[in-house]
Amino acid sequence: MLETGAILKSLIDNLELGIHIVNKEGKTVYYNEAMEQIEGLKKSEVIGKRIDEYLQGVNEDSSTIMRCLKSGKKIKDVIQRYSSLYGKKIITINTTVPVVYKHKVIASIEIAKNMTQIKELNEKLCKLQSSEKGEKTNYHFNDIIGKSKSIREAVSKAMRASLSNSSVLIYGETGCGKEVFAQSIHYNGIRSNKPFVPINCAAIPSSLLEGMLFGTTKGSFTGSENKKGLFEIANRGTILLDEINSMDSYLQSKLLRVLQEGYIRPIGSNKTIDIDVRIIATLNENPKKLIKEGKLRKDFYYRLSVIKINVPPLRKRKEDIELLSQHFIKYYNKILGKNVKSIQDKVMNKFLQYDWPGNVRELRNVIEYAMNMSDGEKILSREYFDSKAIGQDEKSFASEYDLNEVSLNEYLMSIEKKVIERELKKQNYNITKASKRLKISRQSLQYKIKKYRL
Template sequence: MNKIEGILENLINNLKEGIHVVDSKGKTIYYNKSMATMEGLKREEVLGKKVYEYLKEMEGTSTLMNALKNGEEFKDVVQQYSNNHGKNITSINTTIPVIIGDKTVAAIEIARDMTQLKKLNEKICMLESAMKEKENNYTFKDIIGNSPKIRNEINKAVKASLSNSSVLIYGETGSGKELFAQSIHYNGIRKDKPFIAINCAAIPSALLEGMLFGTVKGGFTGAENKKGLFEEAHRGTVLLDEVNSMEPYLQSKLLRVLQDGYIRPVGSNKIIDIDVRVIATLNEEPENLIKEGKLRKDFYYRLSVMRIDVPSLRERKEDIKEITEYFISYYNRLLSKNVKNLSEEVWDKFQQYNWPGNIRELKNTIEAAMNMVDDGEILTKEFFENKFTIVGDMNNDSKFTGDLSLNDYLEEIERSVITKIYKKNGENITRTAEELKISRQNLQYKLKKYNL
């Protein structure tokens, strides 16, 4: 082995992905450590042998052998199978035939181990379903606030609850999108039917398709007859959380489901009629996602028959007091305490802060303070020191504490600087842009972004 071959051998053998290469006769000529670990086999069991000799159930279904036989490339194919020792494996494979002239001389498979992730996803879905059966379901009375912005969106959501049309809910992370989604379902005509939520960002698209539409035995290696979430939710509601995380091809399939009212399980030729109301959520501006190619325009239009825009907490600061009092009362009951209120100084700081994490951040902030305070005390500044290091005057030498992400921290500083210069110039856009040395258009974008 020469030096270059040695370097390549070392590189491939230390990749996280499994690498499997067979020659023109289908015999294994390369099998790296990751592939051996994933399939639970030793390299000596595999080298020089054909796939079905050590993976008996793969005969006729192996993507490696099919690529070799037909010269066909396979991309992101899910395979579920067992080795000869009974270990179950789930992988996502890309398989490429090596063609020289007009002959296929080898085939290369690159595999990602999804076995544990698949098990984890199934457990999470089971746990979430069990928890939702036990927990109190949210309704509109659980949405706190009386500001015009939140009341307007609640009124739209109430009307949406009386319809069967698709609903798109846009809002920043932590603003309460699922609260709206559950309220629409449990206030509506489907309230006695299933409500199934799935986080599209947490599951790879290759697995998500089978989870949504179901699978049939023989549809792909190791596939079983299994109902998908759409079939489980028949006559009820499916919540697709962070739907923009889906690959465009899966968005296209979902669009067909919404238009035609039926699903086709993975690997099946049969269709199943379904009656499901879809509610989808986005935590980024839909228009920007469409421009970036992350959200299909036709899919967006079909989802947003009715659209709810959940305002961020900084857009409805008049609700902070009511929401804070609610969380204080909640944690008083939970922690058996008797906290009365916040100090005036803390109330002022709460109003100054922009709450990039929205209601979720406010809840976590109150929870942390309530765990530290003694019975009967007012929550004063010392219980929020980490928060106020950042909430304080950004023009001073405030230090980054890690309480926020770096991006959120930098946005807080940018907002503070723009606010100061904008006010100093009497809210004159031209003078402010000149002093900040940015274009008028850029300044106008930032003024809108920071709600100034």
């Protein structure tokens, strides 16, 4: 029985749905981590309290959990809009059920699905609709820095692709600069004066992504309105589908039909809309591997990869590291008002030995951090860089980082960073669990994560 209870608790604790339970007096007796995330509150702030003590504008009449407790009747799929104690705006869809024991209601359980993020995504879509071309960064080919043969070959192929209307598939590891290539193809091509609409497929649930891509008609699903989809917004322009392998198989097949037939049908509508949109898609994993694993449809892949561009990882073009570093130094000199000229030779040698798993993005972040830490120096020396960035691992750290080169405070900070990083990995980056293990407050841990760029 005890084992069953532990299993159930572990299950509820790790659900993505918020679970909130009140007893017959209306006081909170259970509140899982998902509910903490939804309402921005800690368990310690709600356990043993009634809801009107920690939620704004909520009383027994407006609260589904309290109405269910009083009536003893299940309440299904009700949209709730309210604010937490700290003013956080929250939208949820709730199903609430009574707990009956010996013909008496002894508790009420609320299961909450967070709709706040969906609302925010919807607002972003509305902003795109109100703008003819949406928000653009306007990268061009001269923003791609490098002299290596592999990067120049990729740029050359992309330049030729910009003169075409065919679909393009850009393959490269995370942080290689795939969107810079995609934007360069669009803004240097024959559609440059038309919309460029990027969308990160990995960041949006499939159920929402379909509506965002193809549009919705009023009443086609709960809370929907007549809204243009991104394909209609991008008409005659380009749409960038970033991390296309994150899209489920059903949506891949639907997009394949769009590419073949040249029209879309908004969700809930029986009318079709002709569209002329160029597709640029990106992958951050090997396409053959994805096809084998069933994450990427073979027919969809071949339709997208009419023109295929491989962006090389930074470890395979190390001759570009110094050039990129100088580029980022020049950029952050302007942003931060600094006058840095270069990087210490010893540091640059470490850069050339390091494999850069985060690629160009990691290099940029490392230099940005060092530029922020420097104080009037013209050369970025070793003390301003994170130990990982200069090629040191945990085993070699103590021996290589002696106090002749860094201060005691810097040495201790580096150790603290490693301890936090290791614990975060152990707890799958769950901040609440990691803070408990480290015996510091959640706020302190969040501050240190930001401080050390973890």
